[in-house]
Amino acid sequence: MAFAQALVARxxxxxxxxxxxxxAESLPIRLHRRRIYILPTRSGLxxxxxxxxxxxxxxxxxxxxxxxxxxxxxAAVVNSMLVAFRGLNGLRLTQLRADPACAGDPLPLHxxxxxxxxxxxxxxxxxxxxxxxxxxxGHGGETTVGMPTERRGWMRVPRVRISSTQPFGLFRAWSxxxxxxxxxVYPRPLHGxxxxxxxxxxxxxxxxxxxxxxxxxxxxxxxxxxxxxxASARHDRLLIRELDSAAHDAPQRFEWTMxxxxxxxxxxxxxxxxxxxxxxxxxxxxxxxxxxxxIGPGADHAHYHRCMTALALS
Amino acid sequence: xxxxxxxxSGQSRHPWSRAPWPxxxxxxxxxxxxxxDARAFDLLCLTVACTLAVxxxxxxxxxxxxxxxLMLLRWLQRRTRRGHIPALAxxxxxxxxxxxxxxxxxxxxxxxxxxxxxxxxxxxxxxxSERERDARMTVGFCCFVLMSALLFxxxxxxxxxxxxxLLPGLATLRALQADAPQRRELGLFxxxxxxxxASSPLALLAFVFVPRLSAPLWGAPGADVARTGISDRMSxxxxxxxxxxxxxxxxxxxxxxxxPANQRYFRGVVLWYFDGRAWSRGVTGxxxxxxxxxxxxxxxxxxxxxxxxxxxxxxxxxxxxVQAPDGARLGADRTLDRSRPVDETARYEVxxxxxxxxxxxxxxxxxxxxxxxxxxxxxxxxxxxxSWRARFVQDDAAIxxxxxxxxxxGGFAYNLAAPPLGRDSVDDFLFDTKQGYCEHYAGxxxxxxxxxxxxxxxxxxxHGGYWNDYAQYxxxxxxxxxxxxEVWLSGRGWVRVDPTAMVRRVLFAGTADGGDGSGEDAWxxxxxxxxxxxxxxxxxxxxxxxxxxxxxMFTPFGIPHLEWGELAIGLAAGIVVMLGLGLLVALHRPxxxxxxxxDAAQRRLQEKLGKHGLARxxxxxxxxFFARCMLALPGxxxxxxxxxxxxxxxxxxxxxxxxxxxxxxxxxxxNFRARRxxx
Numbered sequence: 001m002a003f004a005q006a007l008v009a010r011x012x013x014x015x016x017x018x019x020x021x022x023x024a025e026s027l028p029i030r031l032h033r034r035r036i037y038i039l040p041t042r043s044g045l046x047x048x049x050x051x052x053x054x055x056x057x058x059x060x061x062x063x064x065x066x067x068x069x070x071x072x073x074x075a076a077v078v079n080s081m082l083v084a085f086r087g088l089n090g091l092r093l094t095q096l097r098a099d100p101a102c103a104g105d106p107l108p109l110h111x112x113x114x115x116x117x118x119x120x121x122x123x124x125x126x127x128x129x130x131x132x133x134x135x136x137x138g139h140g141g142e143t144t145v146g147m148p149t150e151r152r153g154w155m156r157v158p159r160v161r162i163s164s165t166q167p168f169g170l171f172r173a174w175s176x177x178x179x180x181x182x183x184x185v186y187p188r189p190l191h192g193x194x195x196x197x198x199x200x201x202x203x204x205x206x207x208x209x210x211x212x213x214x215x216x217x218x219x220x221x222x223x224x225x226x227x228x229x230x231a232s233a234r235h236d237r238l239l240i241r242e243l244d245s246a247a248h249d250a251p252q253r254f255e256w257t258m259x260x261x262x263x264x265x266x267x268x269x270x271x272x273x274x275x276x277x278x279x280x281x282x283x284x285x286x287x288x289x290x291x292x293x294x295i296g297p298g299a300d301h302a303h304y305h306r307c308m309t310a311l312a313l314s
Numbered sequence: 315x316x317x318x319x320x321x322x323s324g325q326s327r328h329p330w331s332r333a334p335w336p337x338x339x340x341x342x343x344x345x346x347x348x349x350x351d352a353r354a355f356d357l358l359c360l361t362v363a364c365t366l367a368v369x370x371x372x373x374x375x376x377x378x379x380x381x382x383x384l385m386l387l388r389w390l391q392r393r394t395r396r397g398h399i400p401a402l403a404x405x406x407x408x409x410x411x412x413x414x415x416x417x418x419x420x421x422x423x424x425x426x427x428x429x430x431x432x433x434x435x436x437x438x439x440x441x442x443s444e445r446e447r448d449a450r451m452t453v454g455f456c457c458f459v460l461m462s463a464l465l466f467x468x469x470x471x472x473x474x475x476x477x478x479x480l481l482p483g484l485a486t487l488r489a490l491q492a493d494a495p496q497r498r499e500l501g502l503f504x505x506x507x508x509x510x511x512a513s514s515p516l517a518l519l520a521f522v523f524v525p526r527l528s529a530p531l532w533g534a535p536g537a538d539v540a541r542t543g544i545s546d547r548m549s550x551x552x553x554x555x556x557x558x559x560x561x562x563x564x565x566x567x568x569x570x571x572x573x574p575a576n577q578r579y580f581r582g583v584v585l586w587y588f589d590g591r592a593w594s595r596g597v598t599g600x601x602x603x604x605x606x607x608x609x610x611x612x613x614x615x616x617x618x619x620x621x622x623x624x625x626x627x628x629x630x631x632x633x634x635x636v637q638a639p640d641g642a643r644l645g646a647d648r649t650l651d652r653s654r655p656v657d658e659t660a661r662y663e664v665x666x667x668x669x670x671x672x673x674x675x676x677x678x679x680x681x682x683x684x685x686x687x688x689x690x691x692x693x694x695x696x697x698x699x700x701s702w703r704a705r706f707v708q709d710d711a712a713i714x715x716x717x718x719x720x721x722x723x724g725g726f727a728y729n730l731a732a733p734p735l736g737r738d739s740v741d742d743f744l745f746d747t748k749q750g751y752c753e754h755y756a757g758x759x760x761x762x763x764x765x766x767x768x769x770x771x772x773x774x775x776x777h778g779g780y781w782n783d784y785a786q787y788x789x790x791x792x793x794x795x796x797x798x799x800e801v802w803l804s805g806r807g808w809v810r811v812d813p814t815a816m817v818r819r820v821l822f823a824g825t826a827d828g829g830d831g832s833g834e835d836a837w838x839x840x841x842x843x844x845x846x847x848x849x850x851x852x853x854x855x856x857x858x859x860x861x862x863x864x865x866x867m868f869t870p871f872g873i874p875h876l877e878w879g880e881l882a883i884g885l886a887a888g889i890v891v892m893l894g895l896g897l898l899v900a901l902h903r904p905x906x907x908x909x910x911x912x913d914a915a916q917r918r919l920q921e922k923l924g925k926h927g928l929a930r931x932x933x934x935x936x937x938x939f940f941a942r943c944m945l946a947l948p949g950x951x952x953x954x955x956x957x958x959x960x961x962x963x964x965x966x967x968x969x970x971x972x973x974x975x976x977x978x979x980x981x982x983x984x985n986f987r988a989r990r991x992x993x
Contacts, residue, residue: 033901043450050454054461060530064521064857065468066461069476071520073457075513076484076506078893082900083509089901122491133492167505168487169450 024156024180028094028114031162031175036088038081044170047077077170084173087123087164090116094140096157098147098183100305102272106130106146107183109157115140126161152187152268152312186308189276190269191223215239221280251297252278255288272311279304289314348446349396354489357502358449359389361486362440364479365456368463368472369433374418377430381437388441399441407438425465432459446490453483470852481506516892523885525878526861543624544582544774544795549592550735550743553753557730559792560853561622563776564630565862566788568617572781577668579633579798579810580790582775584647588764590688591739593757593772605644606673606680606808608636614665620862621660627652630775632666633810639664646680647771648672672800672808676769684769684802692740692761699765710768710803714811717762721755721816724748728817752814756797759813769802777812780854786869789858912964912971915980919957923947926988936961949989957982 040048051074058066095112111125113136120136125145134143149155163174215231218238228239254274259267271287278285279299286296287307295307350358362385370378384407388399398404411434412422419427436459439452460476484506543563545552564580572578587596615632629642629650638644639662642652650664676684687696699713706712720726729749735742740761743754756772763770777796779788798812865876876884920930923943930939940958944951960979964971 043447046450047454050458054458055524056531058461059524059527061465062526062530062860063464063468064859065473065476066464067524068517068521068856069461069464069473069480071524072477072510072513072517073480075516075520076509078516079509079513079896080505082893082896083505085897086900122493124492135493166491167509168484169490170487 024178026180027096028092029177029179030092031088031090031177033085033089036085036173036175038085038171038173041165041169041172044077044172047170051077077168080166080168081171081173084164084166084171087120087166088162088173088175091120091123091136091162092116092140093162093177093179096179096181098181100184100186100308101149102186103149103152103188105149107149107155107185108144109147109183110142110144111160112142113140120164122164122166124163124165126163128158147183149185152185154182154313155185157181157183184309184312186312187265187268187272189273190266191273191277192270215241219280221276223277223280226281252283252285253288254278254285256290256292257288268311268314272308275304275307275311287311349444350446350449351489352393353499354446354449354486355392355443356389357482357486357489358443358452359385359440361453361456361479361482362436364482365436365459366433368460368476368479369429372426372466373430373433377414377418377434380414381434385437385440388437396444398444404438404441407441411435411438425462429459429462429465432462449486449490453486456483468857470849473852473856477510480510484509516889516896519888519892520885521856522859522864522867523881523888525881525885526864543622543626543792544630544776546583546585546626546628546774547592547594548585548753548757548772548774548797550732550739550750550754550757552592553751553795553797554730556792556795557751560857561792562789562858562860563624563792563794564619564621564790566617566619566632566779566790567786568615568788570615572788573615573632573668575778577633578777578779578788579773579796579812580630580776580779581633581635581649581773582630583628583773584645584649584800585772585774586647586683587686588688588757588761590691590737593760596683596686605646605648606677607675608634608648608667608673609671610636610667610669611671612667612669614667616663616665618661618663621656621662623658623660624656627655629656629660629662629664631664632668633773633775634670634672635664635666637665671806673802674805674807676802676807681769681802684771685764685767687761687764692738692765694738694741695744695758695761696765698744699762702762703766710801713763713766713768714801714803714809717759718811718813718816720744721759721813726750726755726817728814752795752797755813755817756799759799759811763799763801771800771808773798773800773810782854782863789854911973911976911980912961915976915983916961918980919983919986922983922986922988926990936965947988947990949991950986953982953986957986 051070054066054070054073058064058070092114093111094114095110097110097112099108099110101107109127113120115136115138117138119138123134123136125132125134125143127145128148130146130148132143132145136143145160147157157179159176159178161174161176163172165172215228216239218227218240222240226241228241231239252274254271256267256271259270262270275285275287279301282299284297284299285307286294286298287310288294289310293310295310296303298306363382366378366381366385391399412431415427415430415434416422419430421427422431432455436452436455439448439455443449443452457480460479463476464473466472481503485502488502488505543556566572583595585593585595587594614636617632619630621629629639629652631650634648635644635650638650642650642662645651652660673680702713702716706716726748728751730751732750732754733747735747740758743750743758744762760770760772774795774797776790776794777798778794779790781788796812796814798810798814800808800810802808864881866874868876916936920939923930926947928943928946934942937958940954940961944954944958947954957979960975960982964975964979
C-alpha cells in the first residue's frame with residue numbers, strides 16, 4: 001500500500017496534468033474525458049484475479065458454458081468501468097459558496113453542480129483528507145462539505161477530488177478540481193481574562209436580580225455564566241438571562257491597545273472573543289484596530305462580520 | 315458585512331445565530347471497514363441462497379438442508395442484532411464441515427465433494443460477514459461457486475439459471491455504494507441486469523476468440539465419471555449414461571459428399587459371445603483370423619476421422635471398412651484394432667464401402683461362434699424362435715422379417731428408462747416389459763436369430779451424426795452410440811439389421827400422425843420440439859465450440875486454420891473495437907443541446923472571408939469585423955451589410971435564435987461570393 005501511494009505521488013509529480021495542480025481554474029469547471037482518470041480499486045483487482053481463476057478453470061475443464069459465464073461477467077466488469085466514467089463525464093461545478101467559520105473549525109463549502117441531464121449516484125468528494133458522499137438528480141444540485149481550516153485570513157480552496165466507484169465499486173473514476181477561489185477564515189475567538197471592558201458595568205449590575213428583564217432561549221455563543229440554571233431545569237431547556245434594555249444599550253469599546261503582554265495572534269483572538277461574546281449577548285460594541293481605525297458602533301450581524309473580517313485580515 | 319469569498323460567487327448570507335453546522339454526510343475514510351446495513355446483508359443472503367439453490371440438485375439432501383437452515387438462522391440473528399456468530403461456534407462448524415463432506419462422499423477430492431465444500435465455506439463466510447470487505451469477498455466467491463455448477467451440467471436451462479443467479483450478487487455490490495437509492499429495492503438490480511445485457515456482445519466476442527486449450531493444464535476433466543464411450547461388453551442398461559451424454563465422440567470429414575443419413579453406421583466392436591446376461595467380444599481367436607472378404611457394390615468412401623480419447627484400443631469406421639488405416643489392424647469381423655489405447659485425440663483416414671457384400675462364404679468356426687447360446691436361459695424366447703424355424707423351414711430371411719414384425723407391432727416402445735430385467739433377461743424384455751433401447755433390441759434380436767439357427771452377431775458403434783455445414787464435417791456424439799445386428803444369409807453374406815429402428819419408426823409415426831393425441835398433446839409436442847431445437851442449437855453452437863471448431867471457424871472465409879496467436883490478435887482487436895463503441899455510448903450526452911447552427915454558418919462565412927486575407931482578430935467583435943470586411947471588399951458591400959444586419963439581429967436579438975431565419979442566413983452565407991471590385 002505504501003508503495004502504491006509512493007507511486008501515485010511520483011505520478012502526480014511527473015504528470016502534472018494527472019492531478020491538475022498546476023493552475024487553478026475559474027468556474028464553471030466541466031469534467032470531461034481528458035481529466036477523468038480510472039483505475040481499479042482494491043476489490044476490483046481482487047475481482048480481476050477471480051475472473052482469471054474462473055477463466056483458467058473453464059478452459060481447463062473445456063467447459064464452454066462456464067467460459068461463456070466468465071466472459072459475460074468479465075465483460076460486465078469491464079463495462080462497469082465505462083459506467084464509472086459516465087458517472088463523472090459532463091458533470092459541471094458551477095458555483096462555490098462558503099459560510100464563515102473560525103480557524104480550526106471546518107468551513108462549510110457549498111458546491112453547486114450541474115448534472116448535465118442525468119442523475120449521478122454515489123459521488124464522493126475528498127477535500128484535505130475528509131470524504132463526503134452525495135448524489136445528484138438530473139437537474140444537479142448542491143452539496144456541502146466541511147473544509148478543514150487552520151489559520152485566519154484568506155485561504156485558497158484546496159484541490160478537490162471528485163470521484164465515483166459506481167456501480168459495483170470495482171473501478172474508481174476521479175477528477176481533480178482546483179477552483180480559483182479563496183475563502184475567508186475568521187480568527188479563532190479566545191475566551192478568558194481579561195474580561196472585556198464594560199464588563200465591570202455588567203458585574204455591578206449582576207448583583208441585582210432585577211436587572212435581568214427576561215429569559216430567552218439559549219443561542220450558540222452565549223456565555224455559560226448567563227445560563228439561568230434553575231429556570232432551565234424547570235423548563236427542560238437552556239434559558240439565558242437577557243440583560244435589561246439599559247444593559248443592552250450600554251456600548252462597549254474593544255481596543256487593540258487594551259491588551260498588553262500577549263503576542264499578536266493571542267491579541268487578535270481575544271478581540272475576536274470579545275466581539276463574539278458581545279454579538280452573542282446582543283450588545284452594542286465598537287472595535288478599534290491596531291491602526292486606530294474604529295469600526296462601529298453597531299450590534300447587528302453585518303457589524304459582526306465586518307469586525308471579524310477586519311480581525312481576520314489585520 | 316464584507317464578502318468572505320473572493321472570486322466570482324458571493325458569500326452566502328448566513329445569520330450567525332443559525333446552527334453553523336450544516337449536516338455533513340461524511341464518510342468514514344477507511345474503506346471496507348463499514349458495517350453492512352440491513353439491506354446489503356439481505357441481498358448478500360439472497361446471493362448465497364441463489365448459489366446454494368443452483369447446487370442443490372447434486373448435493374446430498376441433508377447437507378443442502380443443513381446449510382439452508384444455517385443460513386436462515388444467521389439471517390434471523392442478523393435481523394435482531396448485528397454482530398458475528400460467536401467464534402467458537404464458527405470454529406466448530408469449520409471443523410464439522412469437512413468431516414461431514416468426507417462422511418458423505420467418502421473422499422474430500424473430486425468435483426462433487428469439492429463443490430460441496432466450497433458452498434459450505436460460503437455459508438460459513440456469511441456467518442462472519444459484518445463488513446463491506448466481507449461482503450465483497452463473499453460475492454466474488456459466490457460467482458466462482460456459481461460457475462462450478464456448470465461443471466455438472468451445461469444445459470441451456472442451467473446456464474441461464476446461473477446467469478440469473480449473478481444478479482443478486484451484482485445488486486449486493488451496488489448496495490454497498492455509499493448512496494444506494496434508499497427507496498426501491500428493485501432499483502439495485504437494474505445496473506447489474508443492464509450491464510449484463512449490454513455486455514453480451516463483448517462476452518460473445520471474447521467467448522469466440524479466447525483460445526481454447528487443446529490439453530488440460532491439470533487433472534483429467536470429468537475424472538469423476540469415467541467417460542468410456544462404447545464398451546466391449548453390453549448388457550441391458552449399460553449404455554444409458556452414454557446415450558444422455560452430449561459430448562462429442564468423433565468428427566468425420568469426407569472426401570466428397572457425406573453418405574446419406576440412413577447409411578451412417580459407424581462400426582466399433584462386434585460382440586460374438588452371449589453369456590445369458592451380457593454380450594462381449596468373446597475369444598480373441600475369431601478376430602485374429604483373416605478379414606472376411608468384402609465386395610463393394612458401389613463407390614468407395616474415403617474420409618478422415620478425428621476420434622476423441624476413448625481409452626480403448628479399437629477405432630470406429632463407417633460400415634464397412636475395406637482397408638485399415640496406418641497403425642491399425644483389420645479384424646476378421648471387419649473391426650479396426652490398434653496396439654495402444656486411444657488416450658489422446660486420434661486422427662486417421664479410412665476407406666469404406668457403403669454398399670457391399672460381406673463374406674458370401676462363412677467360415678465354419680465363425681458360423682459356430684455366430685450361433686453360440688448359453689444353455690438354460692430364456693426358454694420362452696427360444697420356443698418362439700423355434701416356432702418360426704418350424705414355420706419358415708429354410709427361409710432365413712422370413713425369420714428375420716418375423717422378428718422385425720414382432721418388434722414393429724408387438725407393443726414395443728423405445729424408452730431410455732427401461733425397467734430392470736430378471737435372470738431370463740430376453741424373456742422378460744420380449745414378453746413382459748417390452749420397453750428398452752438399442753441394447754435391449756439388438757441383444758434380443760440376436761438371441762432370437764441364434765435360437766432359430768440363423769448366424770447373428772451384435773455390432774456396437776455409433777449411428778447418425780450431425781452434419782456441420784460450415785466446417786464441413788460430421789459430428790458424432792456419445793449420445794449417438796448405438797447397437798445393431800448382423801445376420802448371415804446365404805448368398806447375401808452378413809446383412810445389417812437394425813431392430814431398434816422398427817420401434818423408433820413406430821414411435822415417430824405415431825406422433826407424426828397425431829392420431830390419438832389430443833390437441834393439448836400436439837401443442838405440447840410442438841413446444842417441446844421447438845425447445846429441443848433451441849437446446850440443440852445451444853449444444854452445437856456453444857457447448858460444442860471446441861478447439862477444433864474454433865481453429866476452423868474462418869474456413870468459409872478462406873482461412874483454413876487459426877493459430878493461437880491469430881486468435882489472441884482477433885480477441886484484442888475485437889475488445890478494442892467493442893470498448894471503443896462502449897466509450898462512444900458513454901460519451902453520448904442525451905441532454906446536450908444541438909450544435910449552434912448560427913455559429914456554424916458564421917464560421918463558414920469567416921472561412922470564406924479568410925481566404926481573402928480577412929481573418930477575424932481575437933479582439934474583434936462581429937460588428938467591427940463586418941465593417942472591416944465591407945471596407946476591404948467594396949464589391950460585396952451590400953451583401954455583407956445584409957449579412958451583418960441579419961447576424962447581429964439573430965445573435966443578439968434572441969436568447970435562442972429561431973430556426974427558420976437561421977437556415978435562411980446559412981443559405982445566404984453559402985451563396986455569398988466575395989468580390990473585391992464593384993461590378
